[in-house]
Amino acid sequence: MNPPRPTHLAQVILRDAIEEGDTVIDATAGNGHDTVFLAGCVGEKGRVLAFDPQEKAIRSARSRVDAAGLGCRVDFYQTSHSRMAEHAEAGSISTVMFNLGYLPGDDHAMTTESQETLLALAATQGLLKSGGVLSVVCYPGHPAGAVEAAAVEAWLSSRAAYGWRTAKYGMLGTLQPAPYLLLARKA
Numbered sequence: 001m002n003p004p005r006p007t008h009l010a011q012v013i014l015r016d017a018i019e020e021g022d023t024v025i026d027a028t029a030g031n032g033h034d035t036v037f038l039a040g041c042v043g044e045k046g047r048v049l050a051f052d053p054q055e056k057a058i059r060s061a062r063s064r065v066d067a068a069g070l071g072c073r074v075d076f077y078q079t080s081h082s083r084m085a086e087h088a089e090a091g092s093i094s095t096v097m098f099n100l101g102y103l104p105g106d107d108h109a110m111t112t113e114s115q116e117t118l119l120a121l122a123a124t125q126g127l128l129k130s131g132g133v134l135s136v137v138c139y140p141g142h143p144a145g146a147v148e149a150a151a152v153e154a155w156l157s158s159r160a161a162y163g164w165r166t167a168k169y170g171m172l173g174t175l176q177p178a179p180y181l182l183l184a185r186k187a
């Protein structure tokens with residue numbers, strides 16, 4: 001067995017953390033793979049709030065969710081994740097999932113950016129319940145991604161002072177810096 005990719009590992013870990021009826025956030029809807037995963041986890045009474053500023057991504061994610069028969073569990077917002085606090089109540093969210101970078105096979109310029117990502121992470125502090133979980137898949141293999149990954153890692157590390165438990169999972173010994181998963185549990 002090969003070590004799982006960070007995107008897969010995030011789902012394996014979050015599957016146990018999310019309960020039926022939870023409200024959760026997909027902070028980077030993209031092609032909707034994580035949105036479908038989250039919609040399956042929250043069950044009929046739960047909700048997924050899914051964010052992406054790209055119309056193309058929202059269309060793609062919505063069609064994947066609809067094809068899975070889970071459309072009634074998901075609210076899509078074609079806007080930046082930095083605005084997530086406008087759409088959810090403080091302390092109401094059990095899980096927030098980020099998969100940074102760009103839409104696979106699309107314009108690489110439409111990528112997540114450090115400044116917006118840090119604003120969104122700051123918003124998760126107020127939205128997450130106590131014990132809520134935050135996952136972030138980072139892509140340090142290109143210069144902007146490396147800057148963003150370092151900023152996210154520093155922010156998450158600083159949460160330890162507030163009682164959050166944080167961890168980092170990734171491949172060792174790769175030629176290029178490999179994608180990795182950051183995970184945190186709010187105090």
Ligand SMILES: C[S@@+](CC[C@H](N)C(=O)[O-])C[C@H]1O[C@@H](n2cnc3c(N)ncnc32)[C@H](O)[C@@H]1O
Binds near residue numbers: 030052101
């Ligand atoms: C790697 S893809 C996400 C893949 C997705 N989780 C999936 O399962 O298919 C990253 C996405 O982040 C989106 N993105 C870029 N800036 C964003 C922002 N400020 N807020 C929310 N999403 C953003 C991009 O448009 C892209 O669709």
